Amino acid sequence: MALFAACMGSAEGTKLPLPPSRLAVREGGAWREWWNSARAPGRYPHALATLVPRVHWRDGAAGTAWGELQLAGVGEAWRTRLIVVRIDPRRVRFTLDTAFADGNAAWSLDRAGAGAVVALNAGQFLRSMPWGWVMLDGAQFLKPSVAPLVSTLTVTTSGRVRLVHATVPDSAGVLWAFQSYPTLLNAGTVPEPLRAPGCGVDVAHRDARLALGLDGDGRLLIAMTRFDAIGGVFDRVPFGLTTPEMAAVMGALGATDAVLLDGGISAQLMVRDAQGTAHQWPGVRQVPLGLVAHAR
Amino acid sequence: MIRSIIRATVVLACVSTVAHAQFGGLIKKAREKVEAKAENKAENKAENAIPVKPLEGDPLTESTLVAVLKGLSLEAESKDKTKQLWTAIEAKAKEVNEAERAAGDEPDKWHKASSDIESCASRSISESGKIHEKEMPQKVMALNSRKDNTAVIAKLNAVSKRMADAQAKGDTPAFQKAFADYGKMFGFDPAKDSAVAYAKCGNLPAKPASMVKLDKLKAEVDQLTEQRRAAEAEIGGRAATASGIPADKYSLARERLLTWNSEGKGKSGRRSLTKEENDLFLAHASDIRKVESVLQ
Numbered sequence: 001m002a003l004f005a006a007c008m009g010s011a012e013g014t015k016l017p018l019p020p021s022r023l024a025v026r027e028g029g030a031w032r033e034w035w036n037s038a039r040a041p042g043r044y045p046h047a048l049a050t051l052v053p054r055v056h057w058r059d060g061a062a063g064t065a066w067g068e069l070q071l072a073g074v075g076e077a078w079r080t081r082l083i084v085v086r087i088d089p090r091r092v093r094f095t096l097d098t099a100f101a102d103g104n105a106a107w108s109l110d111r112a113g114a115g116a117v118v119a120l121n122a123g124q125f126l127r128s129m130p131w132g133w134v135m136l137d138g139a140q141f142l143k144p145s146v147a148p149l150v151s152t153l154t155v156t157t158s159g160r161v162r163l164v165h166a167t168v169p170d171s172a173g174v175l176w177a178f179q180s181y182p183t184l185l186n187a188g189t190v191p192e193p194l195r196a197p198g199c200g201v202d203v204a205h206r207d208a209r210l211a212l213g214l215d216g217d218g219r220l221l222i223a224m225t226r227f228d229a230i231g232g233v234f235d236r237v238p239f240g241l242t243t244p245e246m247a248a249v250m251g252a253l254g255a256t257d258a259v260l261l262d263g264g265i266s267a268q269l270m271v272r273d274a275q276g277t278a279h280q281w282p283g284v285r286q287v288p289l290g291l292v293a294h295a296r
Numbered sequence: 297m298i299r300s301i302i303r304a305t306v307v308l309a310c311v312s313t314v315a316h317a318q319f320g321g322l323i324k325k326a327r328e329k330v331e332a333k334a335e336n337k338a339e340n341k342a343e344n345a346i347p348v349k350p351l352e353g354d355p356l357t358e359s360t361l362v363a364v365l366k367g368l369s370l371e372a373e374s375k376d377k378t379k380q381l382w383t384a385i386e387a388k389a390k391e392v393n394e395a396e397r398a399a400g401d402e403p404d405k406w407h408k409a410s411s412d413i414e415s416c417a418s419r420s421i422s423e424s425g426k427i428h429e430k431e432m433p434q435k436v437m438a439l440n441s442r443k444d445n446t447a448v449i450a451k452l453n454a455v456s457k458r459m460a461d462a463q464a465k466g467d468t469p470a471f472q473k474a475f476a477d478y479g480k481m482f483g484f485d486p487a488k489d490s491a492v493a494y495a496k497c498g499n500l501p502a503k504p505a506s507m508v509k510l511d512k513l514k515a516e517v518d519q520l521t522e523q524r525r526a527a528e529a530e531i532g533g534r535a536a537t538a539s540g541i542p543a544d545k546y547s548l549a550r551e552r553l554l555t556w557n558s559e560g561k562g563k564s565g566r567r568s569l570t571k572e573e574n575d576l577f578l579a580h581a582s583d584i585r586k587v588e589s590v591l592q
């Protein structure tokens with residue numbers, strides 16, 4: 001009840017505003033604002049996929065595409081590089097990989113193998129164990145968790161990829177699955193707790209982010225933020241995006257459904273280009289679970 | 297009134313497809329596979345071209361470092377418990393491997409025989425479902441022809457809620473029970489459909505003793521794995537409490553210390569932390585060394 005009252009903000013029932021912030025994208029040598037917390041959309045229809053044409057897409061292996069964008073917040077206080085990967089599930093075969101060494105989480109990009117097209121850390125984790133439901137090759141490894149902002153990625157035996165929110169999907173035909181939180185987009189809509197402070201999600205905290213989503217054509221979208229300034233001049237300022245900003249990024253990349261993965265020092269991503277060269281953004285620590293896409 | 301019944305019926309009809317999928321899910325067989333991992337040596341590390349990202353969260357001060365060290369001490373003391381569970385998991389996993397070797401091709405043969413019968417049964421159940429769908433409008437009209445539909449609607453709503461709740465929790469037995477009650481309202485019985493199907497297609501073969509043993513061992517591994525996860529969650533919560541600072545701040549501060557440790561205790565030349573923080577950590581190096589086992 002207290003949370004609800006705080007979420008609603010006042011006796012009149014009006015919600016508190018998001019902490020003031022803006023996002024701009026570097027385009028033709030200039031910064032162009034495309035998102036403002038004061039006018040943050042609650043829904044992301046296709047027309048708001050404004051970042052898609054601004055990504056300089058490069059061909060990856062097995063029909064994947066990847067590119068980068070430079071984002072900026074208010075003034076020059078911080079800069080963020082956004083790495084975006086788009087995968088056609090019909091062209092790849094997904095697997096989840098776990099790794100432990102002496103009881104500690106031990107998965108990193110190096111385990112993805114030479115045949116991997118894309119690899120990244122999957123889900124969230126505690127100290128060494130993945131959080132939530134994990135299905136490995138058709139067998140349940142860990143039990144599911146249910147919460148309003150939990151999303152579940154499933155890959156079926158036929159290769160279909162789904163992102164299901166707030167419920168545990170039927171396990172029939174599911175080959176691989178993992179859960180993560182919080183949901184960023186549910187059928188194009190930004191969940192209420194991401195639209196105002198005090199609703200259960202910290203909407204002010206900035207961090208390096210990694211998110212995964214599906215666009216209207218069923219393609220898997222991965223977006224990762226990295227600090228992007230010269231020489232660490234701003235090394236005492238919190239860098240990265242807030243959760244509402246990341247929801248906006250995913251919506252503007254054309255995602256209809258999206259969820260955050262473990263960011264911060266866990267975030268790691270590898271994408272192989274069409275020439276076979278692997279481009280890596282490693283994490284600081286090893287994690288228990290990785291999502292790997294291989295060419296079919 | 298009729299609208300209410302039809303709306304409820306449409307909702308339930310949608311849910312019933314999930315139930316059919318669950319019947320179909322019986323076909324799923326456990327697939328055992330070991331994928332060879334080729335080590336992917338360091339290739340073109342894009343990270344090398346990007347400045348080191350400053351860490352998120354507030355830089356640690358003397359007091360927050362002392363607080364985090366308190367929590368980490370508790371984690372270190374409790375590490376034996378999770379370590380013991382890990383040892384038990386490894387031992388049990390070895391037993392699984394041995395049991396798999398001993399079982400030879402018996403599981404494959406059983407799965408093949410079961411799969412054929414289940415495919416046949418699934419087709420039969422699906423046919424019965426199509427007949428029920430055809431009969432549904434007439435049965436809805438019959439239900440609606442009563443003078444007072446209040447009780448019918450209340451019953452439909454109640455069973456609908458039970459099905460939705462069970463589905464959200466991933467509770468398959470509860471869902472199947474609710475679905476059976478729903479079916480009975482419209483004059484069909486999923487259990488009867490299932491019995492007819494298996495009478496036609498034959499009963500599933502009994503599992504050989506080797507598979508029964510294997511199933512038991514795998515269930516024990518699952519149980520130990522869940523225990524380990526629960527232990528980690530419990531220790532993590534107690535550690536944050538022991539630190540005396542909020543759990544989110546504890547996690548972020550822990551990550552800063554973890555990063556410092558993984559970056560060679562300030563000797564690697566990376567600049568993820570502030571100079572003051574680096575000096576502070578160096579001054580407490582001996583205290584940090586005591587909790588190094590959990591800084592992974």
